[in-house]
Amino acid sequence: xxxxxLPSWNEGMAKSAILDFVARVTAAGGPDFVPPSQRIxxxxxxxxxxxxxxxxxxxxxxxxxxxxxxxxxxSLKERQPFKAYIERDMPTITKFGKKGLLEVGAFVHAGxxxxxxxxxxxxxxxxxxxPKLDRPFTELTYLPQVELLGYLRANGxxxxxxSGGGIDLIxxxxxxxxxxxxxxxxxxxxxxxxxxxDRGEIIKLPxxxxxxxxxxxxxxxxxxxxxxxxxxxxxxxxxxxxLRYTKTGAGPRLALLVHHDDAEREFAYDRxxxxxxxxxxxxxxxxxxxxxxxxxxxxxxxxAN
Amino acid sequence: xxxxxLPSWNEGMAKSAILDFVARVTAAGGPDFVPPSQRIxxxxxxxxxxxxxxxxxxxxxxxxxxxxxxxxxxSLKERQPFKAYIERDMPTITKFGKKGLLEVGAFVHAGxxxxxxxxxxxxxxxxxxxPKLDRPFTELTYLPQVELLGYLRANGxxxxxxSGGGIDLIxxxxxxxxxxxxxxxxxxxxxxxxxxxDRGEIIKLPxxxxxxxxxxxxxxxxxxxxxxxxxxxxxxxxxxxxLRYTKTGAGPRLALLVHHDDAEREFAYDRxxxxxxxxxxxxxxxxxxxxxxxxxxxxxxxxAN
Numbered sequence: 105x106x107x108x109x110l111p112s113w114n115e116g117m118a119k120s121a122i123l124d125f126v127a128r129v130t131a132a133g134g135p136d137f138v139p140p141s142q143r144i145x146x147x148x149x150x151x152x153x154x155x156x157x158x159x160x161x162x163x164x165x166x167x168x169x170x171x172x173x174x175x176x177x178x179s180l181k182e183r184q185p186f187k188a189y190i191e192r193d194m195p196t197i198t199k200f201g202k203k204g205l206l207e208v209g210a211f212v213h214a215g216x217x218x219x220x221x222x223x224x225x226x227x228x229x230x231x232x233x234x235p236k237l238d239r240p241f242t243e244l245t246y247l248p249q250v251e252l253l254g255y256l257r258a259n260g261x262x263x264x265x266x267s268g269g270g271i272d273l274i275x276x277x278x279x280x281x282x283x284x285x286x287x288x289x290x291x292x293x294x295x296x297x298x299x300x301x302d303r304g305e306i307i308k309l310p311x312x313x314x315x316x317x318x319x320x321x322x323x324x325x326x327x328x329x330x331x332x333x334x335x336x337x338x339x340x341x342x343x344x345x346x347l348r349y350t351k352t353g354a355g356p357r358l359a360l361l362v363h364h365d366d367a368e369r370e371f372a373y374d375r376x377x378x379x380x381x382x383x384x385x386x387x388x389x390x391x392x393x394x395x396x397x398x399x400x401x402x403x404x405x406x407x408a409n
Numbered sequence: 410x411x412x413x414x415l416p417s418w419n420e421g422m423a424k425s426a427i428l429d430f431v432a433r434v435t436a437a438g439g440p441d442f443v444p445p446s447q448r449i450x451x452x453x454x455x456x457x458x459x460x461x462x463x464x465x466x467x468x469x470x471x472x473x474x475x476x477x478x479x480x481x482x483x484s485l486k487e488r489q490p491f492k493a494y495i496e497r498d499m500p501t502i503t504k505f506g507k508k509g510l511l512e513v514g515a516f517v518h519a520g521x522x523x524x525x526x527x528x529x530x531x532x533x534x535x536x537x538x539x540p541k542l543d544r545p546f547t548e549l550t551y552l553p554q555v556e557l558l559g560y561l562r563a564n565g566x567x568x569x570x571x572s573g574g575g576i577d578l579i580x581x582x583x584x585x586x587x588x589x590x591x592x593x594x595x596x597x598x599x600x601x602x603x604x605x606x607d608r609g610e611i612i613k614l615p616x617x618x619x620x621x622x623x624x625x626x627x628x629x630x631x632x633x634x635x636x637x638x639x640x641x642x643x644x645x646x647x648x649x650x651x652l653r654y655t656k657t658g659a660g661p662r663l664a665l666l667v668h669h670d671d672a673e674r675e676f677a678y679d680r681x682x683x684x685x686x687x688x689x690x691x692x693x694x695x696x697x698x699x700x701x702x703x704x705x706x707x708x709x710x711x712x713a714n
Contacts, residue, residue: 141590218631262592273634274452285446286635287567287593298627298650306631315633322603326523326611327618328633330591331578344605352608 109255112248112405118360118397122252125358126259129334136356140260144333146325146346147249149274149291151380152362153282155244157371158236159197162205162269164188165228169212176222180247198378200360202268202342205313205379209270210294214310218272220298221308225276243409245281249337250334250408253282256335257327264333266325267291268317268342283332291329292316317342322349339364340380344392347385351393359394362384367398370407414560417553417710423665423702427557428581431564434639439506441661445565449638451651452558454572454596456685457667458587458646460549462492462676463541464684465507467574468494470533471514491516497640503683506621507573507647508683514575515599519615523601526613532580538644546666550586550712554642555713558587563639569638571620571630573685586713595633597621620683622647627654635636645685649697652690655699664699666690671705675712 110304113119128136129143151157165278167189174180174190181190185204188196197204229242237244253263267274271291276282293316295309316324324346325333336343336350339362347359363386364373375383389396399406418424433441433449455461472494479485479495486495488508493501502509509696518526534547542549560707568589572579578595583589586689598621600614603611623628627650630638641648641655644667668691680688704711 109549140582144592176592212423264592271632271635279446287633290634293632294633296628298654299623300653300657304627304650304654306627306654319603322609322611323601326601327576327598328592330576330594340542345605347607348602349609352605352675 109258110248110251112251112403112406116401116402117322118395118402121358121395122255122360125335125356126256129356133262138334138355142260142275142331142334143224143256143261144264144329145261145292145335146264146266146290146329146333146337146350147253147348148340148343149265150269150399151364152180152343153245153265153372154241155234155237155246156339156380157364157373157377159164160202160205160269161241161244162273163197164207164232164235165273166205166212166243167192168228168232169224170208173212198338202317203312206268206270206292206312206315209214209273210308210312211310213294213308216308218306218308221272222276225273231278239409242277242281243407246403246407247408248403249406250282252337257283257347258320261335262288264290264325265315266319266321266346268315270294271316290324290334291314319345319347321346325349327399334358336360338361340377340382340386341384342380347394348392349354357393359392360397361389361394362397362399365398368400370399413447414563415553415556415609417556417708419707419709420708423700423707426700427665430640430661431561433594443639445514446556447636447639448561448564448566449569449634449636450561450566450640451569451595451638451642451655452554453643453645453648454570455574455649456669457648458535458550458554458570458641460542460551460675461644462669462682464502465510465574466546466549467510467514467578468502469537469540469546470530470578471510471517472581473533473537474511474529477621480601494680496564497670503674507622508617511573511575511597511617511620511635513614514578515617516614518599518614521613523611523613526577527581530578533580535695544714547582547586547642548712550713552710552713553708553710554680555587558589559644560647561594562588566640566690567593569593569595569634571621571651573620573626575599576621595621595629622649626651639663641665645682645687646689649690652699653697662698664697666694666699667702667704670703671708671711673705675704684714 129138180186275286293313295313333350334352334360337360352358434443466616485491490505519595580591600618638655640663642665656664
């Protein structure tokens with residue numbers, strides 16, 4: 105279709121729902137018009153904007169640093185949860201859960217300044233590759249979603265990430281890959297301390313500040329954004345509170361969910377992925393008014409590279 | 410001067426420093442050029458963008474609700490710090506400090522949803538008046554600063570508030586008065602909980618989440634914005650860490666401080682105002698490279714209304 109703003113999306117209910125929603129909220133004088141300042145769209149990251157299989161990128165990032173630390177202090181190799189991470193012992197990793205990924209991240213990066221962390225993250229992203237798909241992690245972003253973000257912004261939306269992943273790792277690549285600047289990234293975070301050294305520095309502490317998952321997502325949207333989104337996009341039960349917070353506001357609302365059902369081009373999974381299951385949100389999508397996006401059916405292309 | 414972007418500022422060192430800084434960071438190809446995405450400017454609110462005397466607006470806002478609650482539960486009138494607030498007992502209010510203002514605010518608004526709070530704050534702002542200056546609190550904003558915010562945005566800056574005041578009260582008027590949308594307001598905050606009622610609601614809890622003062626300001630800038638500002642503007646020692654964080658980054662930087670020395674048009678105070686003293690920042694302004702803005706000398710007009 106000439107001038108199609110979403111060329112990587114197949115025609116179908118999901119694409120129509122998006123195009124129809126954007127047309128309605130931008131129609132000046134129409135009954136569903138929403139002023140640009142209120143056109144807030146929030147996207148989960150892992151599994152929604154980029155691949156989260158076989159494990160969230162956060163895992164590989166933290167583990168690589170953990171391995172380096174364990175070379176200097178071999179006792180880490182015998183302590184849990186570090187032992188499980190180094191050995192990729194899936195039952196134990198699953199037992200510690202997604203929050204465990206963040207806690208290991210907090211531990212291995214503690215003491216770094218934010219500037220050091222940014223440099224380290226950029227270096228890691230530039231040099232590491234996904235173990236199965238054999239490409240840089242930053243090439244795991246989904247083309248249909250990158251198109252959708254750009255389409256929303258072209259229609260006056262402000263696009264945000266609201267992720268369970270570590271806020272600083274996402275900020276290291278979100279502007280380049282998604283066009284989303286650091287101040288529009290919300291995520292899990294560690295506590296920090298400001299200190300005057302040669303210059304003022306923000307030091308990362310080994311303790312979680314916020315685990316941005318489930319009911320915490322709407323609370324963090326309120327803290328960071330201060331407005332209820334009119335569009336939200338997720339892929340797991342960790343996003344359900346955000347989707348319902350969005351969908352139950354007054355006026356036109358759109359809540360969307362990626363269903364990973366494409367083993368050929370990406371991965372097929374939902375409720376069995378214990379680190380971030382999609383179960384309740386899938387079972388109750390109709391009742392909650394959530395639009396399911398099937399990767400297999402709705403996306404013409406998957407990856408941006 | 411024709412086309413003067415800051416007509417409410419008198420000619421002088423402060424105005425020159427601002428105009429020169431903006432010219433340098435926006436000069437494409439120049440040695441001090443800063444790309445628009447990095448043109449982050451942060452402003453304190455109380456005493457920097459609007460009046461904070463005889464007490465921060467937060468005080469009057471919280472006290473009015475406290476009085477209403479105390480009508481229903483008179484025992485509040487005998488409990489500290491509530492007693493001091495109701496009686497305006499300055500020594501005791503000062504003893505509990507600026508953090509005490511936030512804690513009373515957290516107490517009196519606990520249990521409200523964020524939507525209820527916004528409606529309540531808008532109503533209060535529309536109907537309450539400053540006790541000495543006899544005008545609505547929203548007309549306590551400083552015209553030179555409103556001009557400066559607009560001038561910065563016209564030059565590609567993104568303007569943020571980073572305030573010790575309660576984030577939600579500021580969000581209720583910042584877009585209309587300053588052109589700063591909710592997602593660009595950082596402030597003190599209470600803990601909240603998401604709950605599905607008839608619709609998804611954010612409930613305010615009676616506990617502080619963040620007291621956004623002193624060393625916490627740079628930490629919250631890092632959490633909410635994720636970049637070091639290139640320009641920061643404050644008026645008290647509570648802003649000093651933010652000013653130094655800003656000023657000690659690489660490249661061109663500007664840190665500014667309002668000095669309230671104008672008893673005739675506003676108020677004259679600095680180190681004697683115990684709730685928010687200006688002492689170290691004033692004494693060490695030269696050493697730290699902070700530009701002092703004298704209200705009396707540098708502002709042609711004070712209030713925007």
